[in-house]
Amino acid sequence: MPVISEPAEFNEEELYVDLRAALGLPLYLKCEGFNFAGSIKLKAAAEMVTAAERDGLLRPGSVLIESSSGNLGVALSVIAASRGHRFLCVTDARCNLPTIRLMEALGSHVHVIGEPDAHGGFLGARLAYVSALCAADERYVWLNQYTNAGNWRAHYRTTAPAIARRFPDLDVLFVGAGTTGTLMGCARWFWQWRRRVRVVAVDSVGSVSFGGVPGRRMIPGLGTSVPPPLLDESYVDEVVRVEEPDAIRVCRRLAGRGFLFGGSTGTVVSGADQWLARHSGRRHLTAVAIAPDLGERYLDTVYREGWPTDVAEPEAPPALAGLA
Template sequence: MPVITTPQEFNEEDLFVDLRELYGYPLYLKCEGFNFAGSVKLKAAASMVAAAELSGQLRPGSTIVESSSGNLGMALGLIAANKGYRFVCVVDSRTNPSTRQVIESLGSEVHVITEPSPTSGFLGARLDYVRALCDGDPSYVWLNQHANPDNWRAHYRTTAPAIEKQFPALEYLFVGAGTTGTLMGCARYFKDQPGSGVTVVGIDSEGSVTFGSEPGPRSIPGLGAGVRPALFDESYLDDLVLVSEPDTIRTCHALARGGFLFGGSTGTVVRGALEWLDRHRPGEDVTAVAISPDLGDRYLDTVYRPEWVREVYGLDEPELGLPPDTVTSGVREP
């Protein structure tokens, strides 16, 4: 029985969902949403805060400031509340309302960016605001998840070894790209293991610039970026896949029809993994794992609300009710 004194101490590392029953593909989904922050971002947040405290950058009286699409904001809000720091989370208008409410309920401040930068989108506008805050007040400490190596180090130390422990014969790993902290930490770990034959595939949303594609509109927070993350190093990856947001929505709803309510990022990763396996290893009994960043409860106002889905994507209930074993096209490889 785990007994903890701080919320960041607990994270369920050993839960995997076998998706073969739902999809007929040999794919295991590592569930990272079972902690007090509800997402994989708790690991990165705890790692970055601990490193900033150790270096003396973060000390009593400091104010943490960070740009986030939501999940890291919740994780930092939780840690800031526990440690007594003030926290300002800079989000944009795509962030789920329930996510913003959680951050504020933890005692943190949320600043919403409503206009994207003409050249770097909402992310660029959020980062500009963070820089302005830091330039105007030296008590602000920007952890900068997009460039902070303690982001990927968290997953090098925890996420990747946990996968290796459960699947020592792992062949394929599918990881979504947001800040690319999870992706880079896992990819670096497996590339560093002597004799490792693990193929690491990065998965992102269409409209994101991380993999070198042209920027485009995106409505689901989580994966994707309007500015290429400084952490990203393509040389550690074996393949790259882009998934359209309508296919993300379809996958989320198909998983929900099977009783699994996952977040939008998970829908993207699962869709990309299934398409990649269908294209490159059809009918083969391989050992493959995909990482699920979060659960679906904070997407009830967007991904799982029929009116929002119809307004944004033109998808209706019959189309969303695709049987779980249906894999539709829609993945693009750069």
């Protein structure tokens, strides 16, 4: 085992689950949740913070600020705590309460947006709040995961080549689409180095990322209510859209076999299942899907019996004070 000094130095890169035994699905699931942030977002967080430090954007007295539905906020909390930065996460009412408490435990401050923007949804409201705060106080340094090239470069450098090393004969890769950092980093790498690999984006029904009709989404992480600036559809071969009940069913089926994954992972696996069912004649395909997170933070949502039909609107955790 490695000996580390900072939490970002550890990330399990080589763990895959063969889903043929658990789901009868010819799919290898790359598990990205085994690090101190519990999700794939640790890679992007480290890349973006390191670049901000290198470029002199972070100075004594600076405060990192970022909009996040949860996982990136936790990852930035881990990085900020380990490197001595202050951090304010702007999230919204769909964020799981355990995730908020985890960020607080790491020393971060959290501001919860309770009402969506009329046109941009919760994401639009979060972005407006961050923009206003940065305009009013020069201490705040916004990494802006939605436009920051470090978001996709992290996966171009690490995630994609790791998959290619393990599966040199890869035929199809399934990647969930949120900010599209993971998607764009992997798609760009495979386009450059393994052009025969088919990259399939998995999106949530209700997301507008690929021109879909906007709708209510309860599972945080994948999908957006504002078109993602990082997205370049020319690198994406296909898009599969997943209904949230299907994602929840997949999560619970996996849990029934001892694998507790997060809502984003359930969405990606459900999308891969749809695609593979349509291509069942190609029996010798090598297929990999990226699992962004684990399931402990979803015990009160995805894994609670009756959710989300027993919730009229996302419960709003108490808004916490920002940095004075």
